Amino acid sequence: MIEVKNLKKSFDGKEVLKGISTTYEPGKTNLIIGQSGSGKTVMLKTLLGVHEPDSGQILFDGKDFAALDPNEKRNLRTEMGMVFQGSALFDSMNVEENIGFPLKMFTNKTNAEIKDRVQEVIDRVKLIDANKKMPSEISGGMQKRVAIARAIVNNPKYLFCDEPNSGLDPKTSIVIDELIQEITHEYNITTVINTHDMNSVLQIGEHIVFLKDGELVWEGNSIEIMQTDNEDIVDFVYSSELLKEIRKFHTNK
Structure with a gap:
């Protein structure tokens, strides 16, 4: 489990993460979504320890990453797996x-x-x-x-994926999504995925956080995201007429 508590991060005086709090549970595919500049990449890199937060906490199974000594941090990193965008x-x-x-x-x-x-x-x-x-x-x-x-x-106990479907055709993307989800369930891994792929959101979004301008403005799962009235989510997710029709079908059920 990864617990994020009031996480803040700034660059050159500009606040990029504005007090984000959420929990990523093991055995679930946890997705971070949002438009470019929303803070999702900084969020992922901060979870990985690439960026040090200005304030707030990141707890890995109850251990505060910032409070660990260098050897403990090194040991924790050996428990992390990473799938890079390219x-x-x-x-x-x-x-x-x-x-x-x-x-x-x-x-x-x-x-x-x-x-x-x-x-x-x-x-x-x-x-x-x-x-x-x-x-x-x-x-x-x-x-x-x-x-x-x-x-x-x-x-690994923790698996991080940065845009795992980048550059793949839709059919292959579905196969990769299913593989990541199967492995997450099979090994009870805490998996965090940074994605802009709406097919991934709808197919494997067991826990989704939506960031906008550095704030967490919505949290839920793939079923709830189909039914939400949150205007930010509607504008972001239902950008095509096909998805709008799918949403109408789900909300009218």
Whole structure:
């Protein structure tokens, strides 16, 4: 569980996060949504420890990140997995080597143990016949699977995803969404996803926070977001005529 309490962050005198409070529970896909400039990327980076908050608290299973000593922070970071927007695979490493990299960096596992664990997650994310291929030799969807496998190879308690569907076609995006949700449920991970993909919101939005100008202005799930009268949400989510018709169907049920 991650608890966020009255989180504030400014850059050059401009307040970007304005006292945000929320809770991200394990075993759920927790989404952060909002327009460009709303603060969602800063929010994610602050959760990751890339940015230090000006005030407020971030508690990881009751532990205040700011109060931890450097060694404790380092240990906590080994419990975090990250799926980057562009996958961020190492071009000079094949699929196996990319996935095994965190184990070599942060554990004392033997080469045999690393090989076994890497194969486990390769099988789990259904990367077929890709072990020895280079990132340039596989599709964008497969690259994303590699990124997910690398993020979970060290059995993280917390999984962070930054625009995981960026650059993917709609069909592949749905597959990646479902994979992230399955892994979240299966391993009871606290998963936080920064996204602008409304298909993701409607498909896997088990807990959603909507940011506007650095404030949390709405919180709920994918069902509630279809029925809300919040004008900010309506303007943001129902930007197409198709989605407006879907909303009418749900609100009239």
